[in-house]
Amino acid sequence: QVQLVESGGGLVQAGGSLRLSCAASGRTFSSYAMGWFRQAPGKDREFVAAISRSGGSTEYTDSVKGRFTISNDNAKNTVYLQMNSLKPEDTAVYYCAAAPSLLSIVVRTTEDEYHYWGQGTQVTVSS
Secondary structure (H helix, E strand, O other), rough: OOOEEEEHHHHHEEOOOEEEEEEEEEOHHEEEEEEEEEOOOOOOOEEEEEEEEOOOEEEOOOHOOOOOOEEOOOOOOOOEEOEEEEOOOOEEEEEEEEOOOOOOOOOOOOOHHEEEEOOEEEEEEEE
């Protein structure tokens, strides 16, 4: 079992930055590939970014490439999402998730691959 707690959300103006953190507790953090998803009002939850167990592989949805960066710190059992040049369309509840992964270099991009989810943190970008 893994417990995930997100933090770092808030209200920011367009063009601003936020860094989300996801602290994990429970089973060995380094056994999991990690991901960030988001859900805007009235929309389905969508994939944002993912990172492999090793941290050496990452994947992003097209709309955030070049603006968002996912990273992990296995010593701190934490995964981060640095969000720069934020846009109003980035407004959503952001969730981190953990996927058991035998392979250290594989990233997971679909919800079905993730077994554990945090409670979410609200990000609001004003125009």
